[in-house]
Amino acid sequence: MERIILAAAIALLAAGCDARTPPAPEGQPSQAPAPVAQPHPQPTPQPLAQLPAGRTEKVTNDLYEFEYAYPPKAAAIPGLKTLLDKRLATSRAELEKSSKSDQVEANKNGYPYRAHSSGAKWAIVADLPRWLSLSAEMYEYSGGAHGMTFFDALLWDREQNLARTAGDLFISKAALSAAIREPFCAALDKERVKRRGEPVNRQSGDEFDACIDPAEHAVILGSSNGKTFDRIGILVEPYAAGAYAEGTFDITLPVTERIIGSVKPAYKDEFSVR
Structure with missing residues (x-):
C-alpha cells in the first residue's frame, strides 16, 4: 500500500518580536529553556539469515521418471547436503541402468516397455539444537501392476557432523x-x-x-x-x-x-x- 505523507510548513513571523529569552529578574536564577531530549536512533533490524534453497530434481523421458527432493534446512548443513546429493545421484544412476536393461529385454522379447519411475521426498520431522530429524517417502515402479511406496529416515548429529539412524x-x-x-x-x-x-x-x-x-x-x-x-x-x-x-x-x-x-x-x- 502506498502511503503519502503531507508536511505542513508553519511560518514564524518575527517582525517586532525578540525571540531571545528575556533576562530573569535580579536575584532569581535564569530560566533558560530546558533542553529537549532527542530520541535515540533505533537500531536498524538485521535481516534474518536466509536459508539456502532446498533441492528438487525432476527428470522425465521415454525411459523413466525421476524425482528427488529435500528441504532448505537440510541444504543448510553442508555435510547433510553432500550426503543427500550423493544419494540422489546414486538413485538416478541405478534407475537409468535398470530402465535401460529392462527396455532391452522388452524389445528382445516383443512386449511393450513401460517407463520406470523412482521418487524420494525428504521432510523435516524435528529440528532440535543438536539434531535434525528427517523422514523420506519413496516410490518405485519397474513396469509391474503397480509401484511400491517405502520409507527412510535419518538423524543429522550437529555435534559430530554425521548422519545416524534412530536405532x-x-x-x-x-x-x-x-x-x-x-x-x-x-x-x-x-x-x-x-x-x-x-x-x-x-x-x-x-x-x-x-x-x-x-x-x-x-x-x-x-x-x-x-x-x-x-x-x-x-x-x-x-x-x-x-x-x-x-x-x-x-x-x-x-x-x-x-x-x-x-x-x-x-x-x-x-x-x-x-
Missing part, C-alpha cells in the same frame, strides 16, 4: 522393539480395524493380522517441545501389515520411561517423557 541411539534393535512393540501393535490394530471394518485377530494365522516388529521398519524421532525427543514414529510400507489396498501405516507413540530405558546412556538426555 543408533538405542541399546539395540531388540531393546527398542521390546520397549515399543505392544503399544505399537495396539495402535496398529486400531488402524487396521478402521480400514477393514472388522476386528483383528492376532491369532488367526493370517500374516496381515500379526503383530509385526516395529524396529524392522522406518523409525523416526519427533518432538513437541523443540528441545528433546518425546515421540517416536514408525512408518510401515504396504504389504507389511496389511494388503496393498490398505496402504501405508504411520504410527506415532509418546516417549515413556520404558522407552528411555532402552536408550543408550550417552543419549538419555536427548529424550523426555511426554
Whole structure:
C-alpha cells in the first residue's frame, strides 16, 4: 500500500518580536529553556539469515521418471547436503541402468516397455539444537501392476557432523522393539480395524493380522517441545501389515520411561517423557 505523507510548513513571523529569552529578574536564577531530549536512533533490524534453497530434481523421458527432493534446512548443513546429493545421484544412476536393461529385454522379447519411475521426498520431522530429524517417502515402479511406496529416515548429529539412524541411539534393535512393540501393535490394530471394518485377530494365522516388529521398519524421532525427543514414529510400507489396498501405516507413540530405558546412556538426555 502506498502511503503519502503531507508536511505542513508553519511560518514564524518575527517582525517586532525578540525571540531571545528575556533576562530573569535580579536575584532569581535564569530560566533558560530546558533542553529537549532527542530520541535515540533505533537500531536498524538485521535481516534474518536466509536459508539456502532446498533441492528438487525432476527428470522425465521415454525411459523413466525421476524425482528427488529435500528441504532448505537440510541444504543448510553442508555435510547433510553432500550426503543427500550423493544419494540422489546414486538413485538416478541405478534407475537409468535398470530402465535401460529392462527396455532391452522388452524389445528382445516383443512386449511393450513401460517407463520406470523412482521418487524420494525428504521432510523435516524435528529440528532440535543438536539434531535434525528427517523422514523420506519413496516410490518405485519397474513396469509391474503397480509401484511400491517405502520409507527412510535419518538423524543429522550437529555435534559430530554425521548422519545416524534412530536405532543408533538405542541399546539395540531388540531393546527398542521390546520397549515399543505392544503399544505399537495396539495402535496398529486400531488402524487396521478402521480400514477393514472388522476386528483383528492376532491369532488367526493370517500374516496381515500379526503383530509385526516395529524396529524392522522406518523409525523416526519427533518432538513437541523443540528441545528433546518425546515421540517416536514408525512408518510401515504396504504389504507389511496389511494388503496393498490398505496402504501405508504411520504410527506415532509418546516417549515413556520404558522407552528411555532402552536408550543408550550417552543419549538419555536427548529424550523426555511426554
